[in-house]
Amino acid sequence: MxxxxxxxxxxxxxxxxxxxxxxxxxxxxxxxxxxxxxxxxxxxxxxxxxxxNTKLYQFVYEWLGTPYRLGGDTKRGIDCSKFSLAVYENVFNTTIGYNSRNQYANVTPIRKNDLQPGDLVFFKIRSRQITHVGIYLGDDKFAHASSSRGVMVSNLTEAYWRRYYYKGGRPEESKTMTANIDTEDDGENLN
Incomplete structure (x- = not known):
């Protein structure tokens, strides 16, 4: 844009x-x-x-338009899991893991209908493994770092996201403190 x-x-x-x-x-x-x-x-x-949580929306707003960069964790470029990690560290003062699969291992799975702002949403894009993660904002919207458009807000009801949606998750306090630090790349390949 x-x-x-x-x-x-x-x-x-x-x-x-x-x-x-x-x-x-x-x-x-x-x-x-x-x-x-x-x-x-x-x-x-x-x-x-x-x-x-106004702090959540302000943080997301400040990152909108940041370009995508695999392994990146700054406003010069960031990937999806580093973006969700940054949200949790800065908004919720919690560590959740360093890639989307590791983050999923540190949440309690929740149904799509039970998502609340700040929950994580996970996707399996052309894979049997989790390859993408975003932050749920409410009203079916979520913030994420797209490989083609950087940090943006998308809608879970769009055909693309509906097709690859896997599960939502809410971080568990006990698991976030002992998160398995796995710095392996997500290997994301998304729209």
Missing amino acids: NTKKLVAGMLLIGLCLVSQAQTSKKSTDSDPDNLAKEYFSQIMGVASTAMA
Whole structure:
């Protein structure tokens, strides 16, 4: 995506939200946390009422557009498992493992219908093993590092993601502290 268009779009949305906050008489609209939720709701396509953890959405927002780089872990380039690891370390102060299969080993599997913002979503893309991971945001949206488009928000109901979706998972406190440190590459090959 063109950086200038992205910045212009963000400014436009920000100005609209500021304008809305200034003209609204509701006391909740003047709450900075609610304004942030509205802003991130517009950017990520998740209902503001589903946004329980503003820190999660702010972290994801700051990484949107970061290019994909296998093994990368900086804003110069990052892969899916390092992105989910960064989210958990920075937002939840928890370590979850260094690749998607290792991360799956450190979660309690949960049904798709029971996903909550911050849960991990796992995919088996053209493989019998887990090859991709993302962070569930709510309203069927998840953030991830796509090999073709970098850090982005996608929808679990899209045909591609529906086809390869494996399971959701919620990190277990006891397992995250003793995570098996396996730095083997995920071997991701996604859209």
